[in-house]
Amino acid sequence: MIYNAIDPDRTNQLNSFCRGVDYKFSDIKLLNEALTHSTYAYEHRNQGLTDNERLEFLGDAVLDLVISEILFRNTEGFAEGYMTKTRALVVCENTLADVARVIRLGDYLMLGRGEEATGGRDKPSNLSNAMEALFGAVFIDGGFEQASRIITRLLGEPLEQALKGKMVYDYKSKLLELVQSTRGNSTMRFEIINEEGPVHDRTFTAAVIVDENEIAQGQGSSKKEAEQQAARAALQNLDCTRSGCQQVDNSEDGKV
Numbered sequence: 001m002i003y004n005a006i007d008p009d010r011t012n013q014l015n016s017f018c019r020g021v022d023y024k025f026s027d028i029k030l031l032n033e034a035l036t037h038s039t040y041a042y043e044h045r046n047q048g049l050t051d052n053e054r055l056e057f058l059g060d061a062v063l064d065l066v067i068s069e070i071l072f073r074n075t076e077g078f079a080e081g082y083m084t085k086t087r088a089l090v091v092c093e094n095t096l097a098d099v100a101r102v103i104r105l106g107d108y109l110m111l112g113r114g115e116e117a118t119g120g121r122d123k124p125s126n127l128s129n130a131m132e133a134l135f136g137a138v139f140i141d142g143g144f145e146q147a148s149r150i151i152t153r154l155l156g157e158p159l160e161q162a163l164k165g166k167m168v169y170d171y172k173s174k175l176l177e178l179v180q181s182t183r184g185n186s187t188m189r190f191e192i193i194n195e196e197g198p199v200h201d202r203t204f205t206a207a208v209i210v211d212e213n214e215i216a217q218g219q220g221s222s223k224k225e226a227e228q229q230a231a232r233a234a235l236q237n238l239d240c241t242r243s244g245c246q247q248v249d250n251s252e253d254g255k256v
Helices: 008-021 028-034 038-043 053-073 080-091 093-102 113-117 124-142 144-163 171-180 223-236
Strands: 188-196 203-210 213-220 238-241 244-247
Touching (some): 093 144, 188 223
């Protein structure tokens, strides 16, 4: 694998990221690759850049193995079915994207112009893919022990929440349950209001409509994911009683 040199400013950024995740790369170019989106690599293909998709593939396998081992070694002696469901919660796109936001991974992504303009730094798919690529990069750079340490450090809290039964990602069902608490006095529906990007890398924007008022929007790499993200946002600013639902003010400046 051939790498081009990284400019000093980018190197400083990557070193700052390393300090945040508590891992120092022997080959910082691996980290740069892990944070390079396919759109950026394509737009700068004359520079011979490699996107993060191969590292993502590897990191996905490493992540599954690490979480599987942790669950297997748990003193509770979990059954196979329970371990499978718990692992699925911990390694899913939503969890990885949430952890990526905590470590501000999106700030360090290299995105193409179109991806940047459409909010690519906070897209769950971009963040989760880059997290997996990060794990793959650490595995190549430092081996399984270091990859396991980083994964355990970053995903320890989500794993604990999953084991306690406190991790729920079916936001649509939770939102429907909330709206149904009005006993028929409120209605809810979703609309796909925008689609953009190439067929192989489509981004959908969904809006959740309650009582014919748009409450929130969400984006995702599928219509289902976009609706889940819209429902997640709506749960944060919707209050429902038996008489109906209304949008609440959760902003800092007092605006709805």
